[in-house]
Amino acid sequence: MVSVHGAQMDIENLRLVLATDVGSTTTKARLFKKMENGEYRFISSGEAPTTVEKPFEDVTVGLRNAIREIEELSGYKLLADSAETRIIMPFNGKDTGVDLYVSTSSAGGGLQMIVAGVVKTMTTESSERAALGAGAIIMDSLSIDDGIPLHKKIEKLRFLRPDMILLAGGTDGGTKAHVLEMAEIIRAAEPKPRFGISYSLPVVFAGNKLAAPDVENMLKEKFFVKVTENLRPVLEIENVEPARNIIHEIFMEHVMSHAPGYEKLVKLVSVPVMPTPAGEGKMIRTIAEAYDINVLGVGLGGATTNIYSVYENKFVRSVSANLGMSYSIGNVLKSAGINNIVRWLPFEISEEELYDRIGNKMIRPTTIPQTLEDLLIEHAIAREAIRLGFQHHKSLARELKGVHRERTISDVFEQEVKETYIDMKKINMIIGTGGLLSHTPRRQQAALILIDAFQAEGIVKLTVDSAFMMPHLGVLSTVHPKAALDVLEKDCLVRLGTVIVFSGLSEKNEVIGHVEVKTEDKSYEVEVKYGEISSIPIGLNKRANIQAKPEGNFDVGGGKGKTVTTNVEGGIVGIVIDGRGRPLALPEKFEERRASLLKWFNAVNAYPITGGEIA
Amino acid sequence: MSITYSTHAYTPGLRVSWCTTIRKERRLPLPGEILVKKGEEVSQDQIVARTQIPGEVQIVNAASLLEIEPEELTRYMTKKIGEKVEKDEIIAFRKGFFGLTTKQVRSPIKGKIEYFSTATGNISIRTEPTKIEIDAYIPGKILETLSNEAVVIETKAALIEGIFGIGGEKKGEVHVAVKEPLQEMLPENVNSSCKGKIIVGGATASFEAIKKAIDYGAKGLIVGGLAFKQIKEILGYEIGVAITGHESIPLTIILTEGFGKLEMAKKTFNILKTFEGYNASINGATQIRAGVIRPEIIIPIKKEECDEKEEILSGSIRPGTKVRIIRHPYFGCLGKVVDLPIEIDCVEAECSVRVAVIELQDGRRVKVPRANIELFDW
The missing domain is CATH 2.30.30.30 (SH3 type barrels.)
Structure with missing residues (x-):
């Protein structure tokens, strides 16, 4: 039994569960059922445009449409026959009602936060990781030592409309002055909350515990202050979980309840609504823990690109708030540059035409590609959005290496300037989710996008979220972890296969290694040529022993020229052998590039391209 | 082919109407004063509400200037919290031993002492508030006033929602510069009569024509489409996320169809042509994310010109839609x-x-x- 909204619920006896994600573009409903063998399975889905905006300004309209689609497809009656949206609970054991309803949400811009700390590379960076891990988008981050004059900091802050502020700074028992100065800046700027100008903006304080009473005194008149554990109690430790939990609590109690159109949703759910990226991140962590592996994940959405890493048990989420496949698609074009998008296209298109098509997707974000050309354009943009998102992620996924020099603030600590602690050759699994990756017409397309965008190295398993339900499972796992893991295993994670990458560079199309693949009944030998890609059909639920032997300057994860022997899993795409080298370079000249792209696409049967021509 | 239909297919559309009732909320950024009463008739330019935005804050590290510990600051303050100060006026002062040396802190700005802290030793001074006024934007009747934050104005008007725009609110007379909705607006279609007007082009407008319209002092431009790249040429930078309306350009531009050369929908063109010479209120503000805002063209019309029998599109599609x-x-x-x-x-x-x-x-x-x-x- 667990307490859900104050009522006791028999969790062991959950028979039918409804989960939704109210996204910025689409509301996605998923229905899960406990089968006779006690296993939970995904049984139906429904989607409808999100209705947070006018004329509805009520997310439950889109919610009702999405749930009604499930009703039509599954035959279960879930909605009460009332004018107001109401979900029938509990399940009657036959065809009506559900036992649990959970939801995530990122509509209305998601959770938008400002973070503030004392030292930019120390507490502010930790605050960023805490806020991002909680599923927030960071509107701005401030530090005492960020080089911005005090009055400019105030000026920057005062016109922002965040949902929440996270303030940190100082180790426990250390100096209080600097964190109080930051509190003073917040007090002076007095930013107003995004929703409802009449309520107090929440400030979470997660800094030096000795400063907490002073911070509270300074801010309580104008803000709703919540104190939690210091996220850097000592230099060497980052303790972000308590801050993340408080952020989630406030998100539900203060932000969602004031967001227009959300009042009704808040009353419908059985457990608090979670920000979509928090749900997604929770599930990616669950996977890394369940298999004890290093995982990279990407949630490629309409407005944002979320990258998650669980590397040697360290969880980091980054969000590139303005890199997405619809609302912010123009920004991918702007940030990546048109040439970086064109380089992935095996056909000629004028710059003007490409600009217009991207612009039109931006202003009509719910449209989907009808032609192969349009699909290839979206996939090119997806590669660039993930590439840029991952670049940003690496700047957050780095070691905490504060070296104490002296007790002054501006240059007290020295942070090792290392791009990231993530070694691509040690990543065991890459997971893709989000509308585009979950819904590629052929799964091979998702596999290639992930390989190209992340520039995968070593031997990596590739998976995608089959029907975009990671956020749903993440929030479900807070109530019933087994149900979430059952569905994840059986219905959510689609095994695309495994990629074996030969890292290194060459100037000619020479042989750079060999791969032997043995299954119970078959064996394959592949000569790997530079600049080429190939696949071996090792299907779903099949495993194979492989021996990858790179030539002198090439590396498949064991070191240059070192053979790697291991057992890998197949999948829909099979085992992909990538001999294109790393860093991946595409030919400069269009004709050569086109030939390479078509060869790569055809090698894994990614697109309906016949005779080397785009249909 | 199947004859079974989905009953709740929902497809958002843009409103284009010969006559509709517009209710426009004019909201202050912060609570303030409402200057009109319910039922009052207002003109386009009439100020309907005003407020004050808190002034800027400057923080001075007084403790270090006075060479004292922060907790001693109260003793040396010469001004109280809330007290007005002039620029360079002394706000804290300390005499050294035997009065031989003095240390002082002067206010860097004219304003009020907002706060001082004995934890940090800082004094914050805030400038006088800035006055913000909002006008009616459309003529009409005040339908309601919402506490001290907003008013709602109601009027009968032709309404066209565009798909994308740049530039903020503008008011001016509608001037149709082309004959057909498929026509491209060229420099020869623009002349001195465009001054202060909202120009209607056709399928698109050349960069030169837009430049000429700006030179002649036109206030707005409505066209079917423009090349996405052309927006960059006009603004000098690329738009990455479709959140617009704050661009500092003299000409508000509204696209009714999308990016590229696109024939303006005939109904849209006909409405604009019919109401040529009428005063319009337009706004290019577009927000595709987090609460959709579409650019709008509102042409207030007289009650007798209004035919509200026009078919109202519902939120569903079915055969014949x-x-x-x-x-x-x-x-x-x-x-x-x-x-x-x-x-x-x-x-x-x-x-x-x-x-x-x-x-x-x-x-x-x-x-x-x-x-x-x-x-x-x-």
């Missing part, structure tokens, strides 16, 4: 829904989707994903 296709390869084509098969179908890109069969204006029947059509009364 007029639609516009909003994605390549039929982008911009108008037509009527002939069938809405319930089964999932496959299009060229191999996407498995629900489709709609549309009969285009030229008689062709095409199959498109339902996501790629919008309700549009042409």
Whole structure:
């Protein structure tokens, strides 16, 4: 039994569960059922445009449409026959009602936060990781030592409309002055909350515990202050979980309840609504823990690109708030540059035409590609959005290496300037989710996008979220972890296969290694040529022993020229052998590039391209 | 082909109406004073509400200037919290031993002492508030006043929602510069009579024509489409996220169809042509994310000019519904829904989707994903 909204619920006896994600573009409903063998399975889905905006300004309209689609497809009656949206609970054991309803949400811009700390590379960076891990988008981050004059900091802050502020700074028992100065800046700027100008903006304080009473005194008149554990109690430790939990609590109690159109949703759910990226991140962590592996994940959405890493048990989420496949698609074009998008296209298109098509997707974000050309354009943009998102992620996924020099603030600590602690050759699994990756017409397309965008190295398993339900499972796992893991295993994670990458560079199309693949009944030998890609059909639920032997300057994860022997899993795409080298370079000249792209696409049967021509 | 229809297909569309009741909320950024009463008639330019935005804050590290510990600051303050100060006026002062040396802190700005801290030793001074006024934007009757934050103005007007715009609120007379909705607006279509006007182009406008319109002091431009790259040339920078309205350009531009050269929908063009010479209120502000805002053209009209029997598009599509296709390869084509098969179908890109069969204006029947059509009364 667990307490859900104050009522006791028999969790062991959950028979039918409804989960939704109210996204910025689409509301996605998923229905899960406990089968006779006690296993939970995904049984139906429904989607409808999100209705947070006018004329509805009520997310439950889109919610009702999405749930009604499930009703039509599954035959279960879930909605009460009332004018107001109401979900029938509990399940009657036959065809009506559900036992649990959970939801995530990122509509209305998601959770938008400002973070503030004392030292930019120390507490502010930790605050960023805490806020991002909680599923927030960071509107701005401030530090005492960020080089911005005090009055400019105030000026920057005062016109922002965040949902929440996270303030940190100082180790426990250390100096209080600097964190109080930051509190003073917040007090002076007095930013107003995004929703409802009449309520107090929440400030979470997660800094030096000795400063907490002073911070509270300074801010309580104008803000709703919540104190939690210091996220850097000592230099060497980052303790972000308590801050993340408080952020989630406030998100539900203060932000969602004031967001227009959300009042009704808040009353419908059985457990608090979670920000979509928090749900997604929770599930990616669950996977890394369940298999004890290093995982990279990407949630490629309409407005944002979320990258998650669980590397040697360290969880980091980054969000590139303005890199997405619809609302912010123009920004991918702007940030990546048109040439970086064109380089992935095996056909000629004028710059003007490409600009217009991207612009039109931006202003009509719910449209989907009808032609192969349009699909290839979206996939090119997806590669660039993930590439840029991952670049940003690496700047957050780095070691905490504060070296104490002296007790002054501006240059007290020295942070090792290392791009990231993530070694691509040690990543065991890459997971893709989000509308585009979950819904590629052929799964091979998702596999290639992930390989190209992340520039995968070593031997990596590739998976995608089959029907975009990671956020749903993440929030479900807070109530019933087994149900979430059952569905994840059986219905959510689609095994695309495994990629074996030969890292290194060459100037000619020479042989750079060999791969032997043995299954119970078959064996394959592949000569790997530079600049080429190939696949071996090792299907779903099949495993194979492989021996990858790179030539002198090439590396498949064991070191240059070192053979790697291991057992890998197949999948829909099979085992992909990538001999294109790393860093991946595409030919400069269009004709050569086109030939390479078509060869790569055809090698894994990614697109309906016949005779080397785009249909 | 199936004859079973999905009952709740929902496709957002842009409103284009000969006459509708507009209710416009004019909201202050912060609570303030409402200057009009319920039922009062207001003109376009009339100020309806005002408020004050708190002034800027400057923080001075007084403890270090006075060479004292922060907790001693109270003793040396010469001004109280809330007290007014002039620029360079002394706000804290300390005499050294035997009065031989003095240390002082002067206010860097004119304002009020807002706060001082014995924890940090800082003093914050805030400038006088800035006055903010908002006008009615459209003429009409005050329908309601919302506490001390907003008013709602009601009027009868022709309304056209665009798909994308740049530039903020503008008011001016409608001036149609082209003969046909398919025509491109060229420099020869722009002359001195465009001063202060909202110009209506056709399918697009050349960069030179836009430049000429700006030079002649036109206030707005409404066209079917513009090349996305041209927006960059006009603004000097690329738009990455569709959140606009704050661009500092003299000419507010509204696209009714999308990016590219796109014939303006005939109904849109006819409304603008019919009301040529009328005063319009336009706003290019567009926000596709987090609460959609579309650019708008509001042309207030007299009650007797208003025919409200016009068909109002509901939020669902069914056979016979007029639609516009909003994605390549039929982008911009108008037509009527002939069938809405319930089964999932496959299009060229191999996407498995629900489709709609549309009969285009030229008689062709095409199959498109339902996501790629919008309700549009042409």
